Amino acid sequence: NRPKVLITRPDVPAGGLNLLKEQCDVILWEKPEPISRSALLSKIQNVDGVYCLLTDKIDEEVLNAAGPQLKVVASMSVGVDHLDLQALKKRNIKVGYTPGILTDATAELAVALLLSTSRRLIEANRAIYKGEWKAWSPTWMCGPGLSGSTVGIVGLGRIGTQVAKCLKGFNTAKILYTSRSIKQAAIQFGGEKVELETLLERSDFIIVTTALTPDTRQMFNKNTFQKMKKSAIFINVSRGDVVDQPALIEALKNGIIRAAGLDVMTPEPIPLDNELLKLDNCVILPHIGSAAIETREEMSIITAKNIMAVLKGVPAEMPSPLQL
Ligand code: GLV
Ligand code: GLV
Structure with missing residues (x-):
């Protein structure tokens, strides 16, 4: 029974994408632009983990749309202002992000x-x-x-x-x-x-x-x-x-x-x-602070590993958990 993970963009770097594809059923938003609110609200139902970007607002409404099986939200970013941390904490959902490497x-x-x-x-x-x-x-x-x-x-x-x-x-x-x-x-x-x-x-x-x-x-x-x-x-x-x-x-x-x-x-x-x-x-500039090739690749791997650690039941092994 493979866990289900939503990735909110089709062009996330290969490292993290492949890691998740090996071990999960990946649901990929298929368009190059940010996932629409309505698609996010529907695609998040029934997933166990979410790989999101700083363009995705994860708030009460989105978490209400997700089922109780949602265990982890990992953002491929160091900024987490797009995440409602209170709402995530309340539901005991683990949060990952990518500080340090960028x-x-x-x-x-x-x-x-x-x-x-x-x-x-x-x-x-x-x-x-x-x-x-x-x-x-x-x-x-x-x-x-x-x-x-x-x-x-x-x-x-x-x-x-x-x-x-x-x-x-x-x-x-x-x-x-x-x-x-x-x-x-x-x-x-x-x-x-x-x-x-x-x-x-x-x-x-x-x-x-x-x-x-x-x-x-x-x-x-x-x-x-x-x-x-x-x-x-x-x-x-x-x-x-x-x-x-x-x-x-x-x-x-x-x-x-x-x-x-x-x-x-x-x-x-x-x-x-x-x-x-x-x-x-x-x-x-068009928000390219972290846009070094190696950096983005590594951000995707860390994001995938943050998700996998939680879905395997060992959140202590998340490479970069956000302490809520
Ligand atoms: C970029 O702005 C980031 O938060 O990673
Ligand atoms: C803050 O985001 C930092 O890493 O400096």
Whole structure:
């Protein structure tokens, strides 16, 4: 009697997919776009495990649609803001996610996005195609350098720590961070824990790597953008909802801050008529933080193993359980 597992996308990397196919009856959402709400509500009936993505909202309604045999929900992501953890805990459903393995990939992307924004790589590249490159120019396409700068990391977890270590290699002068507790890892890069307000006032580059929680939702708003330097560069690789986006657009248009680099926004995908896409001082990426080939493969294997450990009756062997 093989367990039934729902996978909410057909193109999950082969490693995890094959692992599950060997040992389970796999129900695969067959379209390349996110599973529709109605399909999720119907396909989750009778399954023992769910392999989901950050685009799938797993809440009370979905769990009510699932039967009592549902034992595990494993998300192929480090963020878990799409999961109603209270509702999962109440039903004693085990939850898996994929922290750690995507740290380096996401930190790489954060650094790439920061440099693309500060040194105006996308804008400069477009300028060539628009015929705007007339000659080498002493002042054209300049942006602030990292060397000697102060960097502020909001929410110093695994990813933020790795970003800080990378940036230290660019001869930054100072790294500030916010966190609930003092992080031992910050000793490696001489990081100083400060209040958010201090970080906003002192940082040349502000990088957001915090999880989205009720506390961090909209933490970047008119008030917080006002506290930043006019020359500040704002980078977000966490979740779009940590930002009041209309306030960010205003700040970018009115020179409240210099520029922003966003791997996450609201909504995703961003509509093509959104104002953010019209701003030269905003670099936007389509949520590709963890999109290193090896990383995605490993995320799929960990997700499958999180599911199998529970379905075999040994949740203690989940490679990365989320403690509820
Ligand atoms: C990506 O945003 C993730 O949460 O894994
Ligand atoms: C948080 O998601 C982290 O791993 O930094």
